[in-house]
Amino acid sequence: MLLRLLLGVLTAGVLFSGVPASAADRKFPDMIDPAKRYMFYLHGIYVERQGAFEAYEYYPILDAIEAEGFVVIGEARGLTNIGRYAAGVAKQVQHLLDAGVPSYQITVAGHSKGGMIALTVAALMGKPGINYVAFSACGKAGTEYRGPLNKFVKQDAAKVDGVILVAWAEDDMTAGDCDDALKLGKAKWANKLLPAGKGGNKFFYKPDPEWLTLLYAHARGE
Secondary structure (H helix, E strand, O other): OHHHHHHHHHHHHHHHOOOOOOOOOEOOOOOOOOOOOEEEEEOOHHHHHHOOOOOOOHHHHHHHHHHOOOEEEEOOOOOOOHHHHHHHHHHHHHHHHHOOOOHHHEEEEEEOHHHHHHHHHHHHHOOOOOEEEEEOOEEOOOOOOOHHHHHHHHHOHHHOOOEEEEEEEOOOOOEEOOHHHHOOOOOEEEEEEEOOOOOHHHHHHOOOHHHHHHHHHHHOOO
16 A cells, blocks of 8 residues: 555656656667767756756757757756866767767757857867857857856867857847857858847747757758
8 A cells, every 4th residue: 555655646746747758868879870860969057057847948959859860969967067068078979989970970069058068079079070059159248158258269269170050149148159269270160140039048948940940950961
């Protein structure tokens, strides 16, 4: 009887916790298929502070990317040091390369702080061909968000390589292009200004097809 009661309480907790059934971190795969495309997706600092079940729909974003056929790697991380976290991702990228995955089938993408982590991975790898995406990641001059970019320019930007897409919304008051950093390295990069009216930086809090389509196209070399 006691066992049944405990099981009932646990089941009720799952059903009524408000957590979506699909909400789960995507761990690095145990088996690597060199024929598949791999996508690391790194969320913004909001999730570090507030979690993945509030305004920031991180797991639905992972679901959407996965539905496009990518092998997705991503987790709801806690407060994180950019350099240390990027070093861990870089090791996983190298593991994919060592297993025979072509560089152009690997994408490291992120939003806000996650985008800065992605750029740091590009510096740590220092290899051409790997895809990177930085959404609303580089703070505008004169804002409190400029500090991480200035530090990146001084310490890591000259080592950056790969194929990089930088995108932000026209009404984003905190982030813009990453040119000051990317012009110092060897990467090929393109900027994409997205239209205003969808919340600026918060545009990337939800799996909106407009920015996801950009992500997929870049990851596929289109």
